[in-house]
Amino acid sequence: MSAVAARLVRDRLTLGLYAPFVVWGWLLYSFNPSVPLLGDELGVSAAQAGLHGTAMAAGGLVAAPLIPRAAQALGRRTTLVVAALVVAVGLAGLLLGRELPVTLVGMLVTAVGGNLLIATAQVALAAHHGPTSSAALAEANGVGSGIGLLGPLAVGACVAIGWGWRAGVVVTAALGVATALLVLRLPRSPALDRPGPADPAEPVPLAAADEAAAARRGPGRHAGTFFLAALVAATSLEFATTFWATDLVLERTSAGAGIATATTAGLAAGMTAMRFVIGPLSLRVAPATLLAASFVISVGGWAVLWTATSTAVALTGLVVAGFGYGAQYPLSVALLLAASPGRRDRAQSHATLAGALAVGVAPFALGAAADQVGSHQAFVLVPVVAAVGFGMAVLGGRAVRRTPAALGGSTPWHDPTSDPSPTATTPASPTTSP
Secondary structure, three states: OOOOOOOOOOOHHHHHHHHHHHHHHHHHHHHHHHHHHHHHHHHHOOEEEEEHHHHHHHHHHHHHOHHHHHHHHOOOOOOOOOOOHHHHHHHHHHOOOOOHHHHHHHHHHHHHHHHHHHHHHHHHHHHHHHHHHHHHHHHHHHHHHHHOOHHHHHHHHHOOOOOOOOOOOHHHHHHHHHHHHHHOOOOOOOHHHOOOOOOOOOOOOOHHHHHHHHOHHHHHHOOOHHHHHHHHOOOOOOOOHHHHHHHHHHHHOOOOOOHHOHHHHHHHHHHHHHHHHHHHHHHOHHHHHHHHHHHHHHHHHHHHHHHHHHHHHHHHHHHHHHHHHHHHHHHHHHHHHHHHOOOOHHHHHHHHHHHHHHHHHHHHHHHHHHHHOOHHHHHHHHHHEEEEEEEHHHHHHHHHOOOOHHHOOOOOOOOOOOOOOOOOOOOOOOOOOO
């Protein structure tokens, strides 16, 4: 039975494993739009404030090699508990720090814990659900970004009533502690134990027979490079926008700091809505085509945001941009894996590394540009990056045009015959991104 026909069972273990996505989603969407406010408090430039994105990326790079080692040494349950507590400890440094080096170290520690937490939860969900793991992972990321959209609203409300942005972000630490306690009480399951040879397959969008065909056909072999570049563009767009949209709204509209911060919830709302529909849609329309279209949609959202002089119009632009952003990361990853027959572990490693570098570079680059020409002119970088992503999606689609069964949406998004590698996790987002 295919993953499309199978039914996702949301048992107690499944719902418990959704909790890490809630933690990560709240962190991303509450802290990222608070970066300009933190920079103002610390008295640093926009580029220096953007270094918190670099610290977040560095945390991902540190966590990557720890993921399989921690699972093997501690088991997944203990790894989840430790990672959730590391998030809480890192946030203490981030929120209590009054100097840039302290807050950067706090962000680094938080990101190490967060990446370890979300990646381990993804592996556990895949191990628990087997043929329906793709559906479970998609829903988990949707839940994370859905809860995350409350983050900017909470931060905005806290700023508006005089509590400051920290009162909204500190919720992440409480969620981390609560998640650690919840995981400790989850029922016993092999999915939470040390990985073993019996672990079910990881979710991939290409059946084994189609992989063999793709490997024999020349064009498909080179598509991975294009889809990896599209993933870098997608990650850059999401994080640059979530970091600096608040600053743009402040500069271009009459919104106060609280309202401007809360508008970022529109981006999260658009992304969440798209993530719940993109899976079924990709079974009917070629994923590469959908990926290219998503970059066009994101430019449309940017155009509305960039020309806005009122808060309502800016919010509309962020929602539309979210429709595009929400599809880009999951489609890029799925297409990258499909275009890498027999090399999934290596492809996912490249995706994790590329994503982390994009998180580190994009917010800093846009912040540095804002220091020189202002946020409004700096945001011209967004459609430039989107154009690159669109081009990579089109080129990738052309490269696999002779393998329509593999990437055209006619095959299931789960391969029950794939190699059950316990370390081949789907790389975590924003927008796994929750």
